[in-house]
Amino acid sequence: MELILKAYDLKLKHTFTISRKSIDVQPCVIVTLIDGEFSGFGEASSNPYYNITVPMMIADLEKIRPIIETSGTETPEGFWAKIYPYLKDNLFALCALDNAYNDLYARKKGKKLYELWNYTTENNPLTDYTIGIAPIEKMVAKMEELPWPIYKIKLGTEEDIAIVKTLRQHSNAIFRIDANCGWGVDETIQNSIALKKLGVEFLEQPLKADDWEGHKEVYKHSALPIIADESCIKEEDVAKCYHHFHGVNIKLAKCGGLTPGRRMIQEAKRLGLRTMAGCMTESTVGISAIAQLLPELDYVDMDGPLLLSEDIARGVTMEFGKINYANGSGTGVELL
Incomplete structure (x- = not known):
């Protein structure tokens, strides 16, 4: 099995701002695994909040290149367990590798990845489209630029309620x-x-993320459901969110890929928590992996490619919130 690593800078259509940062370009790494005629693809973005850079991910994957390239017969679960001890301190790199391996494994089986898991797609949720923090006229313009059934609005300003009141007048x-x-x-x-x-x-x-007493108070008294994101990173965090949140947003990059992500979804369901998967700012490579989980989710935020001025791959597509799967096996990704 051959490992190929390539760094990209994803350029955004608009400056993307949340409560703690603004970006115009999102660096990422694409992992390609090749086994004979089959290729699998995975992606992870850099993230300063988690102290993850593209050079760091590439360096950590290069360190275990011999282990990766002499693998290929294991199930995705077996491969993840084999690699985890080497990448337990860089789950973003592990995510890109795990997603590529899942993709490759399904392609070798001649099935879409969700089919391999025996998921049915009749009740897939719609994805939202994110409106980052900006002057209110720009937030309105972004909504009007792309009419969508669900908007995820980034807040954390001194005018949050006024912003939502204004946006509501337009949608x-x-x-x-x-x-x-x-x-x-x-x-x-x-x-x-x-x-x-x-x-x-x-x-x-x-x-x-670490204000667990505060989360518990909000959980008891909020008029709206509360979904964990930064408080739910790894598998063990799902149980911690019980009675502190109403649901969890699982980010594949943070937990180490599709393999642990699926386990987190099952644990959340067991606890009666609502299930959501979210994306970083990423290309169609990463989004096509998330799409395989749709049948198991209550909500999804996988609008990454819609925020880009130029994509680097073909795969799943989005039309007024609906996800259309790509042709072909695995995740259906093709690099451009």
Whole structure:
């Protein structure tokens, strides 16, 4: 099995701002695994919040190139368990590798990845489209540029309720709010009351990730469901979110790929938590992997390619929130 690593800089259509940063370009690494006539693809983006860079991911994968390239007969679960000890401190790199291996494995079986898992797609959720923090006229312009059934609105300013009131005047779509750890306990509870009246579906990660007492207070008193993101990184975090959140947003890059992501979904369902998968700013490579999980999700945020000025791959496509799977086996990704 051959390993190919390539770095890309994904250029965004617009400056993308959340409560803690703004970006115009998103660096990422694409992992390609080749076994005979078959190729599998995986992606992970750099992320300063988690101290992950593209050179770091490439260096960590290069260190275990011999182990990777002498593998290929294992199941994805067996491969992940074999590689995890070497990449346990860089789950972003492990995600790109695991997703590529899952893709390759399904292609060798001649099936789409979700078919290999015996998932059915009749009730797949729609994806939202993210509106980053910007002057209100620019946020309105972004909504009008791409009419969509569900918008995920980034907040964490001093004018959050006023922003949503203004956006509501321009759209009847479902709104979801992501404060990216930018609020306090009382602020969240009060905002939840006002935002529920404005047609908001849920709040994502309003408090800092480690404020577990605050999360518990918000969980008890919020008028809206609360979904964990930064508080739910690894598999063991799902159980910690029970009675602190109403659901969990699973990011494949943070947990180490599709293999642990599927286990996290099952644990969340066992605990009665709502299930969501989210994307980083990433290309169709990463998004096509997330799409394989849709049948198991209540919500999904996989709009990464819609934010790019130019994509680097073909795969799943999105049309007014609906995900259309690519032709072919695995995740259906083809690099451009």
